[in-house]
Amino acid sequence: MAKPIARVLTLLELLQSGGTRTVSELAGRLDVDERTVRRYVQHLLDLDVPVESVRGRYGGYRLAPGHRMPPLMLSDDEALAVLLGLAAGERAGLTSAGVAGETAAAKIRRVLPERLGRGLDAVLDSLTFTAPAGRPAASGTSARAGADTPPGRPAGAVLLPLADAVRNHRPVSIRYTSADGRRSERTLHPHGLVAHAGRWYVTGTDPAIGADRTFRLDRVVAARTLPGSFVPPTGPDPADRVLSALATAPYRHEVSLRIHGTAERIRPHLPADLARLTELGPPDEEGGEPPWFRAELRVERLDWLPAVLAALDLPFVIERPAELRGLLAALAGRLALSAAEPDPNSRQNGAC
Structure with missing residues (x-):
């Protein structure tokens, strides 16, 4: 222009x-x-x-006051931001669902070039959320990651070709920068785009190793569609694949717990992206006792876990690491001290 x-x-x-x-x-x-x-x-x-x-x-x-201007021209990223904002807001219950959202999206599409409109439709079709409609995603990702960087937003130049590849089952070449700054270029058969806890991910199969991989989109520098096609896999949907990948990612500490309670009680404190839950035995139907679960976590830091375990309000056993037992004992000591009867002679209690 x-x-x-x-x-x-x-x-x-x-x-x-x-x-x-x-x-x-x-x-x-x-x-x-x-x-x-x-x-x-x-x-x-x-x-x-x-x-x-x-x-x-x-x-x-x-x-002139009251004058209605024709629709503005939107760049690729601007149109993408508006439509994704409508979709995410409706999903989280922040905007009204139904006709209003649909008509707003339709008005935006009418003023877009056909190429861009097809690309945005592909993004919306290939996007899934890890949280149920009307609820924000529960996540321990930021806590477990420790010094992890704040999430960025994927550029339209990355999101649009990836969405087209997901929709049409086409391989892509991506350039990726890992958390430690290493750069690589690899081929991916993308299965889906996933929004989780403020971050965007693409999950797919790396044909070079024949294994599933998950990448943060804000670390994808460029994406390019390749010739050919692939057969999409059966099994878990993209959201479940991302949650599983996050729960099994390598971190500094491996934590194993046994918890006596139901999955419904445990999950709000230890969400699926943070912990893998394995039921160790069926519930006691006669006595009405819940089952025991093993929760396995990989975390960068341990200092935040004692407060989470205290909030569980369920019987649990720390299997490993031993360091976590010490941190939990220290928290218990501080709580016991705070719960003790105040000393009337203490200046901290207002004595003169």
Whole structure:
């Protein structure tokens, strides 16, 4: 797009954001002189855009009050952000479901180029969420990761080709930067895109090793569709594959616990991306006793686990590591000290 045309469109966007904009402000935002701003305003007037000139100390330009502008042009990333925001908001119960969301999405699609519209449809079709509709995803990922970096957002240049490959069962080549900074390029047969706890993942099969792999999309530098096709696998859906991959990822500490309770009581504290649960025996139907479960975790730090175990409010046994027992004992000591009767002679209790 030629620079003058792009700047006229930018001027239109600035005016559509509301209020009166001074000539000097617009000149600074557009990186042009004030005379050029006035020429751009005349271009908009020639296109029947109702730009009003406001005189006075705080004068400048504004759009006519109440005027309904045609839809704005959206870049790939802007359109993607809006449609994904509608989908995620409806999923989490933050926006109204049904007709309003559908009509808003339809209006956006009508003003998009056909190529981009097909790409966004592919993203929405291939995207799954780990949390049930109306509920945010429970996650211990940030706690277990310790010094992990905050999540980034995948670029449209990565998300669109991956979604197309998922929908059409086509292999892709991705360039990836791991958490320790190592860079690699590999081929992937992508099964699906998954949104989990504020992060995006792609899960698929690495044909070079014949095993499933899961990658964070904000660490994918580039994605390119390759010729050919593959047969999608049967078995767990993409969301379950991502949760399983997160629960078995290598970390500094391997933790094993035995917990006496139901999965419904355990999971809110030890979600599926954090711990693998294995039932050790059927419940005692006669006595009404719940079963024992083994919970296996891989975590970078142990200091946050004692508080989680205390919040469980269920009988449990620490199988490993021994270091966790010491941390739990230290927490129990602090809690016992806090629960003790206050010393009336202590200054900390308000004595004079």
